[in-house]
Amino acid sequence: MEYCIFTEPQQGFSYTQQLASAQAAERLGFDGWFRSDHYLAMGEGDPLPGPTDAWTTLAGLARETERVRLGTLVSPVTFRHPGILAIQVAQVDEMSGGRAELGLGAGWFEREHEAYGIPFPGRRFDLFEEQLEVITGLWQTREGEAFQHEGRAYRLTDSPALPKPVQQPVPIIIGGGGPRRTPALAARFATEFNIGFQPEDRVAEAFDRVRQACVEAGRDPASLTLSVALPTVVGHDDASLNRRLAAIGQQRSGDESAAMFFGGPDEIVPKVERLAALGATRIYFQQVNLTDLDQLDELGASILPQLPR
DSSP states (O other): EEEEEEOOOOOOOOOOHHHHHHHHHHHTTTTTTEEOOOOOOOOSSSOOOOOOOHHHHHHHHHOSSSEEEEEEEEETTTSSSHHHHHHHHHHHHHHHTTEEEEEEOOOOOOOHHHTOOOOOOOOHHHHHHHHHHHHHHHHHSOOOOOOEOOOOOOOEEEEEESOOOOSSSEEEEEEEOOSSSSHHHHHOOSEEEESSSOHHHHHHHHHHHHHHHHHHHHOOOGSSSSEEEEEEEEEEHHOOOOOOOHTTTTTOOOGGGSSSSSEEEHHHHHHHHHHHHHHHHEEEEEEETTHHHHHHHHIIIIIIGGSOO
16 A cells, blocks of 8 residues: 645645645655646635646655655646646656656646636547547657657657656556546556545445456556545544644534545544555545644654554
8 A cells, every 4th residue: 555645735835835745745654745736726715825836846846855756636638738748747757766647637627727828628538538648659659769649639740759757657647437438548548546535435436447447448457556535634632623624614514534534543544444445555645734734744653654554
């Protein structure tokens, strides 16, 4: 099992705050530090200092961390041309010594596109599939050979397909609850399939769908990492739990444990064990409030050592 921290910097957190979180995650023994890729805060609250670009941030973190894996959950295909994204990820991979991972998705947040003048086309899933073809094709092209692509959205002619990433292949994460196309793309392109923010019965259904998609594609389902990302609120008593819920704009509802990691070791360890029994081999603990490094310390010091490996 691997355990990663997953963050939401668009909610108003600077590069310096993200660096402190990533370095703390590395010090505490987590396996990776991942961030969302958004340009607009969601919900109410103070959005200052404003958004940070995901791959610019990860390039900085690549030089200021030593061990944790770094990546996105997930980069929308609407933000970057696939040829440029392939270069960016390959460069971060080199800068980190081979620790980059690319989470890629179709994109969904129309309002942030409007806010920054980014086109938001209707057939984004078609772009998603074509971007995966381009990015993996560029990385897989042998040095000294040229890459060609003639698609509906992108045309690449005599590309030198450089630079090459350190890792071959760079891990690609595809996730979501789609019943057909998402599992099929994961079976075809992904190193890892991720399902987020769902109760355990939905996680089990999603894992079953992607396993079946692997079988239909002629791929060994065991070759695909299965992972789960859930909001995480840690506390040793009701007061600390309520305070941390309030800090991320939530209140107690009584069903937090359904689609969250909520509580202390007695609640979180058994939930991780149940997800592992479903087939998960990587867990993402979503930390919305990056200023609460005490919570990260508590998660790393009190809970991480008790989790299955």
